Amino acid sequence: MKMNVLKWEEEFSNKIEELEVPHNWDLHVDMDLVKQKTGLIYTQQTFGSFRCSRCKRSWNSSKVSVLFIINLNKHLRHGTVKMRIFKQGCERCSSPEEMTPTVTSDNIERVVCNLVHKIQRKFYEVNDQYQDQKPKIYGPLEGLHNKERCEACRHGLCEQQVLSCTYEQNREQREPAASAALSVMGVISGVASIALLYFANK
Template structure:
């Protein structure tokens, strides 16, 4: 089963145009993509459905990991992506399946990605909050790390947490000036009040 590259590329092009990102940007799918020393590493988790090619067993997962490596060379931007597979629990030999991701969850992942590009490469502070995936159908127990390709590559929980921390840091930095301004006003009012009562 092959990943639907067209849907991802089309959604990426549409979102780049919609959010008026400068330059020319391309999205390339590479199912062997690894972490690199160059480029911005960005990972997300979404919801996906799997179907075993050997026994036809199907299952859902809210921990479908997607890796992006983003580079900008002058006005030409390139995004490489890899969506990680999972294996069926009925077989000891690793035979991993590519997940099916719904169009609305593809849209959410891509929207988060393009906003990340705007913040990191064009210093756009739009206060955007990453969209969480929509969950369809029941989830079966705990996440099986032994059958998760992303876990074996160290890109499942660890990278997601680091991206969340980075996002939270950006939010704290954007809120800090406003907090300082309010504190300054409160201090000023308190000083005036003290001077007033001291002169009574």
């Protein structure tokens, strides 16, 4: 199954124009793309559907990883984004061909919107309080994510995103707890001060 490259490129171009991003920007799909030493690395996960070319089994995944490497040449006033969407293999077949997912138009729009806002924040210091849109889930998800049949897992991308999400979640959980602890300490300190004044005047 081939990826709808044109849809991704068109959506990117439209969003760049809609948000009035400076300079000229292009998006290119490279299905052999890997992490590089230069450029901003940006990853996302979205929802996609797969169909095995051998046994015709179909399955859905909410862990379809997309890698972007972003570069801007300010001298030439031109930015480029290289993109790779990672494949998955069928769990039923012993030696499956890894398949490219089908991603719905609205999920493509969400991924691209997140990407362009990332470009604005990192390259143009735009602070619009934008929060990344999460993908829409269509259809049932079967069991746990199979890391052995996931191309992105072999490149360490799935685990990287899970750790990132876990850290953010734990930080949000820690902040209220830390605030509560500081409040309790403040009360104890106040009581201790009152006690010292009382006994000093006895």
